[in-house]
Amino acid sequence: MATRVVVRRTGGPEVMETESFEPTRPGPGEVLLRQRAVGLNFIDCYFRTGLYPTPLPFTPGFEGCGIIEAVGEGVDLKVGQRVAYGTGPIGAYTDMRVMPAAPLVPVPDAIPDEVACAMMLKGMTARYLLRRTFRVEAGQTILIHAAAGGVGLIVCQWAKHLGATVIGTVSTDEKAELAKAHGCDHPIVYSREDFVARVKELTDGKGVDVVYDSVGKDTFLKSLDCLKRLGMMVTFGQSSGKVEPFDTGLLAQKGSLFLTRPTLFSYVAERQDLLETAKDLTDVVASGAVKIQVEQKYPLADAAAAHRDLEARKTTGATVLIP
Template sequence: MNHAIRIHEHGGPEAMKWDEIPTPSPGPGEALVRHAAIGLNYIDVYFRTGLYKPPSLPCVIGMEGAGTVEAVGEGVTVVAPGDRVAYATAPIGAYAEARTIKADRLVKLPADISFEQAAAMMLQGMTAEYLLRRTFPVKPGQTILVHAAAGGVGLIMCQWAKHLGATVIGTVGSDAKAELARAHGCDHPIVYTREDFQARVKEITGGKMLPVVYDSVGRETFMKSLDCLAPLGMMVVFGNASGAVPPFDVGILAAKGSLFLTRPTLATYTAKREDLVASAEALFDVVRKGAVKIEVNQRFPLKDAADAHRALEARQTTGSTVLLP
């Protein structure tokens, strides 16, 4: 027996249904993974609402999971039955008790990384890795801005950026989240509900502004984030929690100081298996060193995924959330 959360039409959390589906058999190049934990990420909301289009409906959503390989298809050599594995990659399909996935998208887990840790950190942690080490390689002594600093990606980025020697400014929605971010390496948490983050950035930097802004919020923060950048600074938009950024005149980038703008995705940065494995290993390294602590602050039964989505969209979650089959 295999159960999964499926959407039959796009909509709110109520669109997710707990369905019984067949247990798939792995085809050539595939592995069957029995999940022990599944990660909750904002991209799941995008697929549920239709902002991102799934290949067809009904579909199982979810991008991230950890568990045990139960079977492999023809030609698979990178994993074997019994291996502890994790993934954070397309195609969607993680909100299930078991699923098949291309074996070359799986990474083996070190013995001292738990399934819950892995499900909580693969997508968010590898996102932090490519943002901080490849999209804009952060150097010691630099000051950076991370929006949603108390969220799953944000808490990892704050810790990792401190490990790299940066000073971290972060926006958060409440005093409690400010304290959480501060405890995880954020030097200057800004409560955006009562403080102008652009003015605070100017104050903190003495008017020099920033070489980079990492923005997963989107519409609400985009234009003011541009004004936080120094000339030749980079605006990194990697999410749309408040809605998609509307079209704008690229001449604005010239007027504000020959700025750079990029919209990266984890899928691109891990498209090659060697890049996927290197990113995961870099993440495992900082976690095992204690430089980055993975906080699983919410757990929901998989069948109650709708409640998890409601909490996520209401910004009631901190750190990482996992769904348990």
């Protein structure tokens, strides 16, 4: 028997329950995966609360790493091969799962299971943000909100590796130190500093080339004020709530700004794009240019506690669930 987390009604962390089940055999294009680690991400909370609707009941989670136990017809992966995924399909909070082979990528031996798991969704998100949505180059200046979070720490390191100046917002002095240790040149503690004024001060009034904002409602309009003329606003999450409707003429008034709302799933919809994205990520991690910090580990059965800590901003870096 295997164990999984199930959500039968949307709501708080308490709606997640564990149950035993018998895995099926993989069909064509599928594998049976024994998972060694499962990733925790804010998108899991969005589905749990119903912010992102999905049919009930469901098992949360989009990210994992494990060993292939069996393969169906037409699968070019092998039994015993170690693989990871970061784009679902939904259903990762389990110790065994049958899933499509298409999202799976091989994991180099140099990268441990927990790191491989923790880096996939966040790391591939950082890759599309920095290399495709807005291609960061040496000499540019970026602003990343939640700089001490899972995506934030990767973005700080990768952007610094690319030669950019990195400004980041954090909630505490401890998180400021963590972000600074991971490549953030100028951490701003937003609980006591006006981050717009500080960004203007750091950029001699010019503003930054790009803002990466996963916070949403609480930071969106102020983030626009941090951009230079023709700068780009990238809103890729909404941990504080949805961005409220606004007059797009505001973008013109603030300097003909660009605005985009990308998702990782669009950037890796084709297998070749997925493989290229994953290779770029594994290369920078294996080289040591980007270090993945797994700061918290919870038993899979304690997924509710992990969600509570994540939503209360008690976590830093990456968090994994251990089946």
